[in-house]
Ligand SMILES: CC(=O)N[C@H]1[C@@H](OP(=O)(O)OP(=O)(O)OC[C@H]2O[C@@H](n3ccc(=O)[nH]c3=O)[C@H](O)[C@@H]2O)O[C@H](CO)[C@@H](O)[C@@H]1O
Protein backbone atom coordinates (compact mmCIF):
# COMPACT_ATOMS: atom_id res chain seq x y z
CA UNK A 145 0.00 0.00 0.00
CA UNK A 146 1.32 3.48 -0.89
CA UNK A 147 1.40 6.72 1.06
CA UNK A 148 2.17 10.30 0.04
CA UNK A 149 4.76 12.34 1.87
CA UNK A 150 4.32 16.09 1.42
CA UNK A 151 6.62 18.88 2.50
CA UNK A 152 4.24 21.84 2.73
CA UNK A 153 4.66 25.55 2.13
CA UNK A 154 5.63 25.73 -1.55
CA UNK A 155 3.35 27.81 -3.82
CA UNK A 156 2.41 25.99 -7.03
CA UNK A 157 3.12 27.57 -10.41
CA UNK A 158 2.72 26.14 -13.91
CA UNK A 159 0.35 24.20 -16.10
CA UNK A 160 -1.81 21.21 -15.25
CA UNK A 161 -3.72 19.27 -17.91
CA UNK A 162 -7.08 18.02 -16.70
CA UNK A 163 -7.83 14.36 -17.40
CA UNK A 164 -11.02 12.73 -18.63
CA UNK A 165 -13.79 12.62 -16.03
CA UNK A 166 -13.96 9.47 -13.92
CA UNK A 167 -17.69 9.91 -13.33
CA UNK A 168 -18.39 10.22 -17.06
CA UNK A 169 -15.92 7.55 -18.19
CA UNK A 170 -17.38 4.89 -15.86
CA UNK A 171 -21.00 4.98 -17.14
CA UNK A 172 -19.85 5.47 -20.74
CA UNK A 173 -17.57 2.40 -20.60
CA UNK A 174 -20.46 0.43 -19.09
CA UNK A 175 -22.89 1.78 -21.72
CA UNK A 176 -20.77 0.03 -24.37
CA UNK A 177 -22.65 -3.11 -23.30
CA UNK A 178 -25.64 -1.71 -25.20
CA UNK A 179 -23.89 -1.52 -28.56
CA UNK A 180 -23.53 -3.84 -31.51
CA UNK A 181 -20.09 -3.32 -33.01
CA UNK A 182 -17.00 -1.70 -31.59
CA UNK A 183 -16.95 1.32 -29.29
CA UNK A 184 -13.79 3.41 -29.25
CA UNK A 185 -13.37 5.72 -26.27
CA UNK A 186 -10.71 8.38 -25.84
CA UNK A 187 -9.63 10.49 -22.85
CA UNK A 188 -10.29 7.60 -20.51
CA UNK A 189 -8.35 8.44 -17.32
CA UNK A 190 -5.93 5.81 -16.03
CA UNK A 191 -7.45 5.17 -12.62
CA UNK A 192 -8.10 2.25 -10.35
CA UNK A 193 -11.89 2.56 -10.97
CA UNK A 194 -11.33 2.36 -14.72
CA UNK A 195 -9.15 -0.74 -14.29
CA UNK A 196 -11.99 -2.24 -12.22
CA UNK A 197 -14.53 -1.32 -14.92
CA UNK A 198 -12.41 -2.98 -17.58
CA UNK A 199 -12.18 -6.11 -15.45
CA UNK A 200 -15.95 -5.99 -14.93
CA UNK A 201 -16.68 -5.62 -18.67
CA UNK A 202 -14.36 -8.45 -19.45
CA UNK A 203 -16.10 -10.71 -16.88
CA UNK A 204 -19.38 -9.71 -18.53
CA UNK A 205 -18.07 -11.14 -21.80
CA UNK A 206 -16.80 -8.02 -23.57
CA UNK A 207 -13.56 -8.06 -25.50
CA UNK A 208 -11.45 -5.02 -24.67
CA UNK A 209 -8.21 -3.37 -25.67
CA UNK A 210 -6.59 -0.48 -23.83
CA UNK A 211 -3.74 1.75 -24.97
CA UNK A 212 -2.88 4.67 -22.72
CA UNK A 213 -6.06 6.80 -22.58
CA UNK A 214 -7.94 4.84 -25.27
CA UNK A 215 -10.22 1.88 -24.76
CA UNK A 216 -11.91 -0.30 -27.40
CA UNK A 217 -14.90 -2.37 -26.30
CA UNK A 218 -16.92 -5.03 -28.11
CA UNK A 219 -19.87 -6.55 -26.26
CA UNK A 220 -19.90 -9.75 -28.32
CA UNK A 221 -20.56 -12.54 -25.83
CA UNK A 222 -22.39 -10.90 -22.95
CA UNK A 223 -23.16 -12.82 -19.76
CA UNK A 224 -25.38 -11.37 -17.02
CA UNK A 225 -23.24 -11.72 -13.85
CA UNK A 226 -21.41 -8.93 -12.00
CA UNK A 227 -19.78 -10.59 -8.97
CA UNK A 228 -19.51 -9.13 -5.45
CA UNK A 229 -15.68 -9.12 -5.41
CA UNK A 230 -15.69 -6.44 -8.10
CA UNK A 231 -18.87 -4.57 -7.19
CA UNK A 232 -17.75 -4.05 -3.59
CA UNK A 233 -14.61 -2.23 -4.78
CA UNK A 234 -16.55 0.09 -7.09
CA UNK A 235 -20.15 1.04 -6.48
CA UNK A 236 -20.57 2.31 -10.05
CA UNK A 237 -20.63 -1.38 -11.12
CA UNK A 238 -24.35 -1.29 -10.32
CA UNK A 239 -24.72 0.77 -13.50
CA UNK A 240 -24.51 -2.44 -15.53
CA UNK A 241 -27.92 -3.50 -14.19
CA UNK A 242 -29.98 -1.37 -16.63
CA UNK A 243 -27.90 -2.15 -19.74
CA UNK A 244 -27.79 -5.91 -19.02
CA UNK A 245 -31.55 -6.08 -18.52
CA UNK A 246 -32.11 -4.07 -21.65
CA UNK A 247 -29.75 -6.18 -23.76
CA UNK A 248 -30.15 -9.67 -22.28
CA UNK A 249 -33.43 -9.60 -20.34
CA UNK A 250 -31.57 -10.73 -17.23
CA UNK A 251 -28.89 -9.49 -14.84
CA UNK A 252 -27.29 -10.62 -11.63
CA UNK A 253 -25.39 -7.82 -9.95
CA UNK A 254 -24.12 -7.95 -6.38
CA UNK A 255 -25.78 -5.37 -4.11
CA UNK A 256 -22.99 -2.82 -3.58
CA UNK A 257 -23.40 -2.29 0.18
CA UNK A 258 -22.56 0.92 2.05
CA UNK A 259 -19.35 2.90 1.88
CA UNK A 260 -17.41 5.44 3.92
CA UNK A 261 -19.57 8.40 2.86
CA UNK A 262 -23.01 6.89 3.43
CA UNK A 263 -25.42 3.96 3.09
CA UNK A 264 -25.99 4.66 -0.63
CA UNK A 265 -28.94 2.35 -1.35
CA UNK A 266 -30.03 1.62 -4.95
CA UNK A 267 -33.76 1.47 -4.23
CA UNK A 268 -34.54 4.29 -6.68
CA UNK A 269 -32.76 2.43 -9.52
CA UNK A 270 -34.75 -0.76 -8.82
CA UNK A 271 -38.11 0.96 -8.39
CA UNK A 272 -37.67 2.77 -11.70
CA UNK A 273 -36.57 -0.38 -13.59
CA UNK A 274 -39.62 -2.20 -12.16
CA UNK A 275 -41.81 0.47 -13.78
CA UNK A 276 -40.25 -0.55 -17.09
CA UNK A 277 -41.20 -4.20 -16.54
CA UNK A 278 -38.21 -5.65 -14.65
CA UNK A 279 -38.70 -7.98 -11.67
CA UNK A 280 -36.07 -8.30 -8.95
CA UNK A 281 -35.14 -10.77 -6.23
CA UNK A 282 -32.40 -10.46 -3.67
CA UNK A 283 -30.57 -13.77 -3.28
CA UNK A 284 -27.27 -14.35 -1.50
CA UNK A 285 -26.48 -10.64 -1.59
CA UNK A 286 -27.09 -10.45 -5.35
CA UNK A 287 -29.84 -8.52 -7.10
CA UNK A 288 -31.26 -10.84 -9.74
CA UNK A 289 -33.39 -9.11 -12.36
CA UNK A 290 -35.52 -10.49 -15.20
CA UNK A 291 -37.65 -8.95 -17.91
CA UNK A 292 -39.03 -9.45 -21.36
CA UNK A 293 -38.16 -6.44 -23.51
CA UNK A 294 -38.27 -3.43 -21.15
CA UNK A 295 -41.08 -1.04 -21.98
CA UNK A 296 -41.22 2.73 -21.84
CA UNK A 297 -42.62 4.31 -18.68
CA UNK A 298 -43.06 7.65 -16.94
CA UNK A 299 -40.65 7.63 -14.00
CA UNK A 300 -40.53 10.27 -11.31
CA UNK A 301 -37.40 10.09 -9.15
CA UNK A 302 -37.96 11.01 -5.47
CA UNK A 303 -34.44 12.48 -5.59
CA UNK A 304 -32.40 13.42 -8.68
CA UNK A 305 -30.05 10.46 -8.30
CA UNK A 306 -27.07 10.59 -10.66
CA UNK A 307 -26.52 6.82 -10.88
CA UNK A 308 -30.26 6.13 -11.02
CA UNK A 309 -30.72 8.56 -13.90
CA UNK A 310 -27.77 6.99 -15.74
CA UNK A 311 -28.99 3.43 -15.20
CA UNK A 312 -32.47 4.30 -16.50
CA UNK A 313 -31.18 6.39 -19.37
CA UNK A 314 -29.15 3.40 -20.57
CA UNK A 315 -31.95 0.90 -20.01
CA UNK A 316 -34.49 3.06 -21.86
CA UNK A 317 -32.44 3.41 -25.05
CA UNK A 318 -33.31 -0.18 -26.13
CA UNK A 319 -36.78 -0.38 -24.50
CA UNK A 320 -39.98 -0.36 -26.50
CA UNK A 321 -41.70 3.04 -26.70
CA UNK A 322 -41.07 6.26 -24.81
CA UNK A 323 -39.55 6.63 -21.34
CA UNK A 324 -39.82 9.93 -19.51
CA UNK A 325 -37.49 10.53 -16.55
CA UNK A 326 -38.78 13.29 -14.27
CA UNK A 327 -36.72 14.95 -11.54
CA UNK A 328 -33.73 13.49 -13.39
CA UNK A 329 -30.16 14.40 -12.44
CA UNK A 330 -28.74 17.31 -14.44
CA UNK A 331 -25.06 16.63 -13.73
CA UNK A 332 -22.71 17.24 -16.70
CA UNK A 333 -21.64 13.57 -16.55
CA UNK A 334 -25.26 12.50 -17.21
CA UNK A 335 -25.24 14.84 -20.21
CA UNK A 336 -21.95 13.34 -21.44
CA UNK A 337 -23.44 9.85 -21.20
CA UNK A 338 -26.49 11.03 -23.19
CA UNK A 339 -24.20 12.49 -25.89
CA UNK A 340 -22.36 9.17 -26.15
CA UNK A 341 -25.63 7.23 -26.42
CA UNK A 342 -26.94 9.64 -29.08
CA UNK A 343 -23.74 9.12 -31.09
CA UNK A 344 -24.50 5.39 -30.89
CA UNK A 345 -27.98 5.99 -32.35
CA UNK A 346 -30.11 6.54 -29.22
CA UNK A 347 -33.01 9.03 -29.34
CA UNK A 348 -32.78 11.23 -26.26
CA UNK A 349 -34.03 14.76 -25.55
CA UNK A 350 -33.92 16.98 -22.50
CA UNK A 351 -30.61 15.73 -21.03
CA UNK A 352 -29.22 18.46 -18.79
CA UNK A 353 -32.77 19.37 -17.68
CA UNK A 354 -34.89 17.63 -15.07
CA UNK A 355 -37.09 15.92 -17.70
CA UNK A 356 -35.36 13.50 -20.07
CA UNK A 357 -37.31 11.80 -22.88
CA UNK A 358 -35.99 8.65 -24.48
CA UNK A 359 -37.57 6.93 -27.52
CA UNK A 360 -36.42 3.31 -27.51
CA UNK A 361 -34.67 1.99 -30.62
CA UNK A 362 -34.02 -1.61 -31.74
CA UNK A 363 -30.24 -1.41 -31.69
CA UNK A 364 -27.32 0.86 -30.96
CA UNK A 365 -24.13 0.90 -33.03
CA UNK A 366 -20.61 1.41 -31.75
CA UNK A 367 -19.04 4.85 -32.17
CA UNK A 368 -15.89 6.83 -31.37
CA UNK A 369 -16.30 9.16 -28.42
CA UNK A 370 -14.11 11.48 -26.34
CA UNK A 371 -15.05 11.67 -22.67
CA UNK A 372 -15.49 15.14 -21.10
CA UNK A 373 -12.81 16.63 -18.83
CA UNK A 374 -13.06 16.08 -15.10
CA UNK A 375 -14.68 19.09 -13.40
CA UNK A 376 -13.90 17.74 -9.93
CA UNK A 377 -10.23 17.21 -10.74
CA UNK A 378 -10.11 20.75 -12.20
CA UNK A 379 -11.79 22.17 -9.08
CA UNK A 380 -9.27 20.32 -6.90
CA UNK A 381 -6.34 21.97 -8.76
CA UNK A 382 -8.05 25.35 -8.42
CA UNK A 383 -8.03 24.82 -4.66
CA UNK A 384 -4.37 23.70 -4.87
CA UNK A 385 -3.48 27.07 -6.42
CA UNK A 386 -5.53 28.90 -3.78
CA UNK A 387 -4.29 27.05 -0.72
CA UNK A 388 -0.62 27.47 -1.66
CA UNK A 389 -0.98 31.10 -2.80
CA UNK A 390 0.26 30.16 -6.28
CA UNK A 391 -0.93 30.40 -9.89
CA UNK A 392 -1.96 27.49 -12.07
CA UNK A 393 -2.97 27.42 -15.69
CA UNK A 394 -5.43 24.60 -16.34
CA UNK A 395 -5.53 23.04 -19.81
CA UNK A 396 -8.62 21.08 -20.98
CA UNK A 397 -10.56 22.61 -18.09
CA UNK A 398 -14.37 22.23 -18.32
CA UNK A 399 -14.99 25.82 -17.22
CA UNK A 400 -18.72 26.02 -17.98
CA UNK A 401 -19.38 22.94 -15.85
CA UNK A 402 -17.50 24.47 -12.91
CA UNK A 403 -19.72 27.52 -12.43
CA UNK A 404 -20.89 26.71 -8.86
CA UNK A 405 -17.32 25.97 -7.76
CA UNK A 406 -15.81 29.01 -9.47
CA UNK A 407 -18.52 31.23 -7.92
CA UNK A 408 -17.57 30.10 -4.38
CA UNK A 409 -13.83 30.34 -4.99
CA UNK A 410 -14.26 33.87 -6.35
CA UNK A 411 -16.41 34.75 -3.34
CA UNK A 412 -13.48 33.61 -1.17
CA UNK A 413 -11.19 36.00 -3.07
CA UNK A 414 -9.56 33.84 -5.73
CA UNK A 415 -8.91 35.14 -9.24
CA UNK A 416 -10.13 32.78 -11.93
CA UNK A 417 -10.13 33.72 -15.59
CA UNK A 418 -10.37 32.13 -18.98
CA UNK A 419 -7.31 33.08 -21.01
CA UNK A 420 -7.49 31.62 -24.51
CA UNK A 421 -8.03 27.89 -24.10
CA UNK A 422 -6.65 27.84 -20.54
CA UNK A 423 -8.19 28.72 -17.19
CA UNK A 424 -5.79 30.71 -15.03
CA UNK A 425 -6.32 30.45 -11.29
CA UNK A 426 -4.46 32.45 -8.68
CA UNK A 427 -4.60 33.73 -5.16
CA UNK A 428 -2.46 36.20 -3.29
CA UNK A 429 -2.87 33.98 -0.23
CA UNK A 430 -5.51 36.09 1.55
CA UNK A 431 -8.90 34.40 1.33
CA UNK A 432 -12.17 34.71 3.27
CA UNK A 433 -14.35 31.88 4.60
CA UNK A 434 -17.81 31.49 3.02
CA UNK A 435 -20.98 29.51 3.67
CA UNK A 436 -21.61 26.58 1.31
CA UNK A 437 -24.36 23.97 0.91
CA UNK A 438 -23.89 20.94 -1.31
CA UNK A 439 -26.75 20.40 -3.75
CA UNK A 440 -27.52 18.44 -6.91
CA UNK A 441 -26.23 20.18 -10.07
CA UNK A 442 -26.20 23.11 -10.71
CA UNK A 443 -25.66 23.49 -6.97
CA UNK A 444 -22.28 23.18 -5.28
CA UNK A 445 -21.05 19.58 -5.85
CA UNK A 446 -20.61 17.29 -2.86
CA UNK A 447 -17.50 15.93 -4.61
CA UNK A 448 -15.80 19.33 -3.99
CA UNK A 449 -16.94 19.75 -0.37
CA UNK A 450 -13.87 18.26 1.32
CA UNK A 451 -11.44 20.22 -0.87
CA UNK A 452 -13.25 23.52 -0.22
CA UNK A 453 -13.16 22.76 3.50
CA UNK A 454 -9.36 22.36 3.35
CA UNK A 455 -9.16 25.80 1.73
CA UNK A 456 -11.44 27.38 4.35
CA UNK A 457 -9.26 25.99 7.16
CA UNK A 458 -6.63 28.60 6.23
CA UNK A 459 -8.94 31.46 5.22
CA UNK A 460 -9.92 34.48 7.31
CA UNK A 461 -13.06 34.53 9.46
CA UNK A 462 -15.47 31.63 9.76
CA UNK A 463 -17.92 29.77 7.54
CA UNK A 464 -20.41 26.92 7.54
CA UNK A 465 -20.43 23.94 5.19
CA UNK A 466 -23.69 21.98 4.98
CA UNK A 467 -23.55 18.52 3.37
CA UNK A 468 -26.98 17.71 1.94
CA UNK A 469 -26.20 14.78 -0.38
CA UNK A 470 -24.44 12.15 1.75
CA UNK A 471 -25.14 11.57 5.44
CA UNK A 472 -21.55 10.75 6.40
CA UNK A 473 -19.28 12.81 4.21
CA UNK A 474 -17.21 14.49 6.91
CA UNK A 475 -14.60 11.78 7.53
CA UNK A 476 -11.86 14.28 6.60
CA UNK A 477 -12.80 16.64 9.44
CA UNK A 478 -10.99 14.85 12.26
CA UNK A 479 -7.93 14.37 10.06
CA UNK A 480 -7.87 18.09 9.17
CA UNK A 481 -8.16 18.81 12.90
CA UNK A 482 -5.01 16.68 13.38
CA UNK A 483 -3.24 19.22 11.15
CA UNK A 484 -4.45 22.07 13.39
CA UNK A 485 -7.74 23.06 11.72
CA UNK A 486 -10.52 24.56 13.84
CA UNK A 487 -13.71 22.71 12.77
CA UNK A 488 -16.79 21.87 14.85
CA UNK A 489 -19.20 19.27 13.53
CA UNK A 490 -22.89 19.33 14.24
CA UNK A 491 -25.02 16.87 12.26
CA UNK A 492 -24.80 17.77 8.61
CA UNK A 493 -22.99 21.06 9.18
CA UNK A 494 -19.34 21.84 9.79
CA UNK A 495 -18.37 25.20 11.32
CA UNK A 496 -14.93 26.22 10.21
CA UNK A 497 -12.90 29.01 11.76
CA UNK A 498 -9.82 29.83 9.72
CA UNK A 499 -6.43 29.41 11.42
CA UNK A 500 -3.13 31.16 10.61
CA UNK A 501 -1.33 27.91 9.85
CA UNK A 502 -1.62 24.15 9.69
CA UNK A 503 1.16 21.87 10.91
CA UNK A 504 2.15 18.68 9.10
CA UNK A 505 1.20 15.33 10.67
CA UNK A 506 0.46 11.75 9.65
CA UNK A 507 -3.17 11.50 8.48
CA UNK A 508 -5.39 8.76 7.12
CA UNK A 509 -7.43 8.95 3.89
CA UNK A 510 -10.94 7.49 4.30
CA UNK A 511 -12.48 8.09 0.88
CA UNK A 512 -11.64 9.64 -2.45
CA UNK A 513 -12.33 13.35 -1.93
CA UNK A 514 -11.32 13.20 1.75
CA UNK A 515 -7.91 12.03 0.50
CA UNK A 516 -7.72 14.98 -1.89
CA UNK A 517 -8.54 17.43 0.90
CA UNK A 518 -5.73 16.00 3.04
CA UNK A 519 -3.24 16.29 0.19
CA UNK A 520 -4.33 19.92 -0.34
CA UNK A 521 -4.00 20.72 3.36
CA UNK A 522 -0.58 19.02 3.37
CA UNK A 523 0.59 21.27 0.50
CA UNK A 524 -0.03 24.29 2.71
CA UNK A 525 0.89 22.89 6.14
CA UNK A 526 4.20 23.68 7.76
CA UNK A 527 6.46 20.62 7.84
CA UNK A 528 5.76 17.08 6.72
CA UNK A 529 2.33 15.54 6.15
CA UNK A 530 2.06 11.84 5.41
CA UNK A 531 -1.24 10.80 3.82
CA UNK A 532 -1.84 7.08 4.35
CA UNK A 533 -4.21 4.75 2.48
CA UNK A 534 -4.02 6.67 -0.77
CA UNK A 535 -5.55 3.79 -2.73
CA UNK A 536 -8.70 5.90 -2.30
CA UNK A 537 -7.01 8.78 -4.13
CA UNK A 538 -5.81 6.47 -6.90
CA UNK A 539 -9.41 5.42 -7.47
CA UNK A 540 -10.26 8.84 -8.87
CA UNK A 541 -7.24 11.09 -9.59
CA UNK A 542 -4.91 10.36 -12.49
CA UNK A 543 -1.31 10.56 -11.19
CA UNK A 544 -2.10 13.41 -8.79
CA UNK A 545 1.33 13.26 -7.13
CA UNK A 546 3.10 13.50 -10.50
CA UNK A 547 0.92 16.41 -11.67
CA UNK A 548 1.49 18.29 -8.40
CA UNK A 549 5.25 17.66 -8.39
CA UNK A 550 5.48 19.11 -11.94
CA UNK A 551 4.11 22.46 -10.70
CA UNK A 552 6.41 22.68 -7.70
CA UNK A 553 4.88 20.58 -4.93
CA UNK A 554 7.33 18.72 -2.71
CA UNK A 555 5.50 15.44 -2.77
CA UNK A 556 6.65 11.85 -3.08
CA UNK A 557 4.96 8.47 -3.19
CA UNK A 558 6.42 5.70 -1.10
CA UNK A 559 5.38 2.34 0.28
CA UNK A 560 3.46 2.58 3.52
CA UNK A 561 5.49 0.79 6.20
C1 LIG B 1 -19.63 7.27 -10.08
C2 LIG B 1 -20.37 8.54 -9.82
O1 LIG B 1 -20.81 9.21 -10.74
N1 LIG B 1 -20.46 8.93 -8.57
C3 LIG B 1 -21.11 10.17 -8.25
C4 LIG B 1 -22.61 9.94 -8.15
O2 LIG B 1 -22.81 8.94 -7.14
P1 LIG B 1 -24.24 8.25 -7.03
O3 LIG B 1 -24.77 8.00 -8.39
O4 LIG B 1 -24.08 7.09 -6.11
O5 LIG B 1 -25.07 9.39 -6.31
P2 LIG B 1 -26.65 9.61 -6.23
O6 LIG B 1 -26.97 10.90 -6.86
O7 LIG B 1 -27.33 8.39 -6.74
O8 LIG B 1 -26.87 9.68 -4.66
C5 LIG B 1 -27.26 10.86 -4.00
C6 LIG B 1 -28.01 10.53 -2.74
O9 LIG B 1 -29.19 9.79 -3.06
C7 LIG B 1 -29.24 8.60 -2.30
N2 LIG B 1 -29.84 7.52 -3.12
C8 LIG B 1 -29.37 7.28 -4.37
C9 LIG B 1 -29.90 6.26 -5.13
C10 LIG B 1 -30.93 5.48 -4.60
O10 LIG B 1 -31.43 4.54 -5.24
N3 LIG B 1 -31.37 5.75 -3.34
C11 LIG B 1 -30.85 6.75 -2.59
O11 LIG B 1 -31.28 6.97 -1.44
C12 LIG B 1 -27.78 8.29 -1.97
O12 LIG B 1 -27.66 7.45 -0.83
C13 LIG B 1 -27.22 9.68 -1.74
O13 LIG B 1 -27.48 10.09 -0.43
O14 LIG B 1 -23.25 11.17 -7.80
C14 LIG B 1 -22.86 11.68 -6.51
C15 LIG B 1 -23.69 12.92 -6.22
O15 LIG B 1 -23.35 13.94 -7.11
C16 LIG B 1 -21.36 11.94 -6.50
O16 LIG B 1 -20.96 12.32 -5.21
C17 LIG B 1 -20.56 10.71 -6.93
O17 LIG B 1 -19.21 11.06 -7.13
Ligand SMILES: C=C(OP(=O)(O)O)C(=O)O
Nearest residue numbers: 167235236447512513540
Ligand atom coordinates in the same frame (compact mmCIF):
# COMPACT_ATOMS: atom_id res chain seq x y z
C1 LIG C 1 -18.05 9.56 -4.38
C2 LIG C 1 -17.35 9.50 -5.51
O1 LIG C 1 -17.30 8.42 -6.33
P1 LIG C 1 -18.11 7.04 -6.23
O2 LIG C 1 -19.53 7.34 -6.49
O3 LIG C 1 -17.49 6.22 -7.32
O4 LIG C 1 -17.88 6.49 -4.84
C3 LIG C 1 -16.58 10.65 -6.03
O5 LIG C 1 -16.19 10.63 -7.22
O6 LIG C 1 -16.33 11.59 -5.25
